[in-house]
Amino acid sequence: MSTYSLSDGLASGAPRLSRAPLLANWVRESGVGVLASIAWVAFGLSCLWWEDVGDWSRTHSLGIAAFVVAAVALFGTVGADYLGSAGRALRQRAPWLVALGAFLTLWEVATAKFAWLPLPFFPPPQSIVEVYTDDLPKLLDSVFASVKLQLGGYLIGATVGFLTGVSIGWSRAVGYWVHPVLRFIGPLPATAWLPIAFFTFPSSWSASTFLIALATGFPVTVLTWSGVASVSNAYYDVARTLGAKPSFLVLKVAIPAALPHVFVGLFMGLGSSFAVLVVAEMIGVKAGLGWYLQWAQGWAAYANMYAALIVMSLLCSGAITLLFAIRDRLLVWQKGTVKW
Amino acid sequence: MVAAAALAETVTLPAAGAALDIEQVSHAFDIDGAQLPVLSDVSISVEPGEFVALLGPSGCGKSTLLRLVAGLDKPKAGTLREDESRITRPHPSRVVVFQDPTLFPWRSVWDNVALGLEAQGILKSQRQRVDDALDLVGLASFRNAYPHQLSGGMAQRVALARALVNDPKILILDEPLGKLDSLTRITMQAEIVALWQRKGFTTLLVTHDAEEALVLANRVIVFSDRPARVKADIRVDRPYPRHRGDPYLADLRRQILSLLGLDATW
Numbered sequence: 357m358s359t360y361s362l363s364d365g366l367a368s369g370a371p372r373l374s375r376a377p378l379l380a381n382w383v384r385e386s387g388v389g390v391l392a393s394i395a396w397v398a399f400g401l402s403c404l405w406w407e408d409v410g411d412w413s414r415t416h417s418l419g420i421a422a423f424v425v426a427a428v429a430l431f432g433t434v435g436a437d438y439l440g441s442a443g444r445a446l447r448q449r450a451p452w453l454v455a456l457g458a459f460l461t462l463w464e465v466a467t468a469k470f471a472w473l474p475l476p477f478f479p480p481p482q483s484i485v486e487v488y489t490d491d492l493p494k495l496l497d498s499v500f501a502s503v504k505l506q507l508g509g510y511l512i513g514a515t516v517g518f519l520t521g522v523s524i525g526w527s528r529a530v531g532y533w534v535h536p537v538l539r540f541i542g543p544l545p546a547t548a549w550l551p552i553a554f555f556t557f558p559s560s561w562s563a564s565t566f567l568i569a570l571a572t573g574f575p576v577t578v579l580t581w582s583g584v585a586s587v588s589n590a591y592y593d594v595a596r597t598l599g600a601k602p603s604f605l606v607l608k609v610a611i612p613a614a615l616p617h618v619f620v621g622l623f624m625g626l627g628s629s630f631a632v633l634v635v636a637e638m639i640g641v642k643a644g645l646g647w648y649l650q651w652a653q654g655w656a657a658y659a660n661m662y663a664a665l666i667v668m669s670l671l672c673s674g675a676i677t678l679l680f681a682i683r684d685r686l687l688v689w690q691k692g693t694v695k696w
Numbered sequence: 697m698v699a700a701a702a703l704a705e706t707v708t709l710p711a712a713g714a715a716l717d718i719e720q721v722s723h724a725f726d727i728d729g730a731q732l733p734v735l736s737d738v739s740i741s742v743e744p745g746e747f748v749a750l751l752g753p754s755g756c757g758k759s760t761l762l763r764l765v766a767g768l769d770k771p772k773a774g775t776l777r778e779d780e781s782r783i784t785r786p787h788p789s790r791v792v793v794f795q796d797p798t799l800f801p802w803r804s805v806w807d808n809v810a811l812g813l814e815a816q817g818i819l820k821s822q823r824q825r826v827d828d829a830l831d832l833v834g835l836a837s838f839r840n841a842y843p844h845q846l847s848g849g850m851a852q853r854v855a856l857a858r859a860l861v862n863d864p865k866i867l868i869l870d871e872p873l874g875k876l877d878s879l880t881r882i883t884m885q886a887e888i889v890a891l892w893q894r895k896g897f898t899t900l901l902v903t904h905d906a907e908e909a910l911v912l913a914n915r916v917i918v919f920s921d922r923p924a925r926v927k928a929d930i931r932v933d934r935p936y937p938r939h940r941g942d943p944y945l946a947d948l949r950r951q952i953l954s955l956l957g958l959d960a961t962w
Binding site for chain 1: 766767768786787788790791792795796798800801802803806811812814815816842843844858862
């Protein structure tokens with residue numbers, strides 16, 4: 357702004373932009389999109405150019421799909437101005453599209469085409485696509501089983517942990533009895549209970565639910581408790597002078613004030629419960645993604661393992677995203693929060 | 697007498713002040729098993745509707761006395777009465793505004809002000825009172841803001857509205873303006889006087905600022921060092937609004953400061 361002077365406009369006769377800045381502008385805005393498109397074309401070509409060293413049925417379709425992505429990247433970023441928020445979002449992610457396209461090309465060439473990486477252990481992209489298309493029902497069943505087990509255990513653990521934490525934080529008598537038990541049992545990794553749990557519980561499902569609940573409950577309890585305990589007495593004083601009864605002090609003062617801590621506990625509990633879920637499914641439960649992984653390893657079906665890993669990662673990440681979305685809704689009053 | 701009291705109970709008159717009797721109250725803190733006396737034989741009788749300032753050196757036990765009046769703590773000896781009935785626990789007829797606004801950060805301004813009515817279970821039928829209280833302190837347009845979005849003076853105004861919405865008979869102010877900048881403080885002093893004149897509640901103000909006490913109160917009680925004893929009970933017979941440069945007030949201020957042992961410097 358400051359470098360613009362009146363004489364510049366007068367000299368050129370009219371407020372006309374010269375060609376060079378226009379081109380620079382275009383390169384800055386759409387150049388990365390074009391690069392992304394090139395990367396994906398390269399990926400498509402790498403699929404179709406050479407013969408596969410193995411026998412995979414989806415190589416051709418994958419190549420076509422790569423060209424489609426390339427086309428979308430090209431037209432999406434160049435024409436972003438006409439696409440509204442979708443165009444803007446695509447432009448913003450264009451650098452990642454470049455990286456992804458390059459990575460996939462390298463992967464394709466290094467596995468399916470020249471087998472630089474030892475083959476059964478490093479399957480090419482098309483074999484993973486093959487898993488998703490041909491083994492979908494089994495994979496979906498596994499996802500469903502995992503989500504069901506995880507959700508049940510997590511909800512039970514979070515609820516019990518929250519209630520226990522509030523009780524310890526609020527009542528000295530409850531604290532006296534529960535605190536030592538918590539200190540003794542809590543730090544034990546929930547997976548250490550696995551052998552016992554599978555013998556003592558009537559079904560492997562109930563045993564795993566218990567273990568997931570245990571893994572969730574400990575951090576939720578401790579953080580809810582410390583949250584309730586750290587509520588400033590001034591809040592209680594204010595509420596009491598305004599006529600608050602003990603139930604009001606718990607429900608409307610202690611719990612809302614402790615919620616930021618509770619969410620840290622829920623986040624930690626989610627992480628440790630994922631670990632328990634996978635181990636439980638690998639050892640005892642005959643369903644779910646952990647079991648699928650174990651089964652795939654037994655058959656040396658490495659592509660299936662990678663496919664299941666990707667799904668698992670999406671699910672865990674999705675669960676944490678959901679938790680943080682809930683937190684952001686409930687804790688809008690907080691100034692700075694942990695980002696995810 | 698009894699009939700009049702009964703009448704006042706049944707007919708909901710606009711909240712007027714209550715009388716407050718502090719009789720031979722002593723209090724001490726237990727610190728590591730040792731007793732630290734903070735109040736020693738304090739007796740004060742406050743008329744309904746009076747504005748009494750409690751002045752004393754910092755840490756002398758003024759705030760402790762306020763906590764006893766609020767019913768948040770029980771005295772080791774002596775009794776406190778509000779209109780003849782003994783104070784044993786907190787009651788919304790005696791509301792405290794603390795030095796820190798202590799607004800609940802998870803509640804919007806409106807919900808903070810509604811706190812007392814909600815705690816007493818009468819919010820549903822009396823939502824209008826919350827709006828009125830916010831209007832009274834001039835923050836109606838901030839009803840949906842969260843406390844972290846407010847300035848110090850605004851937050852303290854919300855705290856004032858949160859107290860006033862309960863129509864208290866005794867308003868207890870524990871250095872409510874202590875942390876505000878001097879300009880905001882002067883504005884809010886005038887607002888507090890205006891509210892007191894309009895509503896007629898009895899006011900108890902703890903402050904360590906002699907000028908503030910003299911501008912606001914019609915009685916200034918000076919305390920000694922800890923354990924606090926009543927050192928002087930000074931009537932301030934001047935009309936409102938008071939002028940800070942009033943020679944009568946300046947003279948009283950000099951007397952008070954000398955009672956507090958500051959005569960040499962002032």
